[in-house]
Amino acid sequence: MRHQDIINMTQDIVMPILEEEKLELVDIEYVREGKDFFLRVYIDKEGGVGLNECELVSEQLSEQLDKHDPIKSAYFLEVSSPGAERPLKTKADFKKHINKNIFVSLYAPIEGEKEYEGILTHFEDDIVTLEYKVMTRTKKVDIPFNKIAQARLAVVF
Template identity: 40%
Template sequence: MNNGRFFQRSNRRNISILRRGFSCAGTNRLGSQFGGTYLNTAQKVEQLLKQPVAELGYELCDVEFIKEYGDWVLTLYIDKEGGVNIDDCERVSRAVDPLLDEADPIEQAYMLSVSSLGLDRALKKDADYTRNLGKRIEIKLFAPKDGKKEFKGELVSFDETNVVVRLEKGELTLERKAIALARPELIF
């Protein structure tokens, strides 16, 4: 399946990259494996790798499949208690490589990147909000609420429709669909 690959470390961020150059003919086998429903590439990969990554002691927090500078890049964002370092990224990369080769979920050549979440990673999923309960976050809204579009405070709670943050003057409830960006507040 693979007709060439190389491993490199990137100084740009705490990741390991595995270059995958291969071509595959035929259909994507994940369609039948996961009930035959259409899922985008990132969702397919997340379903395939979530459990194996968890068995290594990491949480697979997010998967992105995007084109960067003309190359397709599959990025796995991982986390664990105490944080993630380059050795963790390399361990996950080496463990998932044969699984990706066997399942063959991506038709074109791509680079595999395994990364920590980063300090300012956007809160997208419930798991992201759960990880940040009791911590300070910053929120930017699409449209102003009470004359403001930006808020900073402690994440108190959330559900499928709302996020509650504790500000200096009390608690504020915001609709999740009104939030353009939520992320951990960086305090230096």
């Protein structure tokens, strides 16, 4: 079974659990590290998730995965918070994080750059607007959503 199929089946199984617990699905990864496979489910809620929520979702998800058995080989299940630098994957993620500091990497350069970090000031018509500093000057860049390879919240120190 392809990795994407495993991710899709896991999403179908975990969503009712998360809805019941009023939690949000941030991301699912199915990856090989060395000889081991890991199924990682990242969850969140306003104010962040704690160990209790992760354990609860892990127990319920594990039970459902055992019942449906979508993954035939051995793997480790991990349910956790995405952390302070959580990924931004969907358009809803971008809309929800207006006025937050984010980091984006692009498939192709815009204005000569493939990476930007700054304040997400606007998201409309599939255009992400970032305000960033170059030396002492504040600049803006408009980035088409489909040109973003990866994006995440960025912690400012």
